[in-house]
Amino acid sequence: MTPAATFQDATARSAGWLSRAESWLDARGKGAWIAAMVLGFIFFWPIGLALLAYMIWSKRMFSKSCSTRSPMARHAYGAMKTSGNSAFDAYKADTLKRLEEEQEQFEAFLERLRDAKDKAEFDQFMDDRAKRTSATEGDDA
Incomplete structure (x- = not known):
């Protein structure tokens, strides 16, 4: 296996792990993102800083909801039953x-x-x- 292929394989694995973590946090809302950031600052401050920068850059800090399905959409689904x-x-x-x-x-x-x-x-x-x-x-x- 070439070094380039090894690097691409490692990148794909880490991207999969990061996207799963992002989805998991999104499903739990803004509070989960803030808790992860605070824990990042407590255990290793660069991780907390990186999470804060990502939350600001991706506009998660200022949006109404982190999840793709807002609570209002969930409520509307329940209202249609x-x-x-x-x-x-x-x-x-x-x-x-x-x-x-x-x-x-x-x-x-x-x-x-x-x-x-x-x-x-x-x-x-x-x-x-x-x-x-x-x-x-x-x-x-």
Whole structure:
């Protein structure tokens, strides 16, 4: 076996181990990542530092959930099961539809609010810039 093949084989084995560890931590959520990082700092600080850098680089620190299936998706799956009572299932479907519409309306409201705030900040910046420009032109004259 050539040294290059040996290196590739070792790399594939370590990549498999690392991807399994990553999947295992993702399945347990952000708390597991933080616990692994803290333990890394306790036992050998470069490992903790490497985990912290990886968590920041991969955006695991700032995402809502580490797992590919969010808790909301798991909850939605449970909400789609039938209870066996058709009246209750119809009520549940109507309520879920109403809640989804309210959520969409609220998200649209938040977007309009952010846009209005951005516009107000930009208008303030332009006003301040115009005042500075007129003040410097007044000083030059």
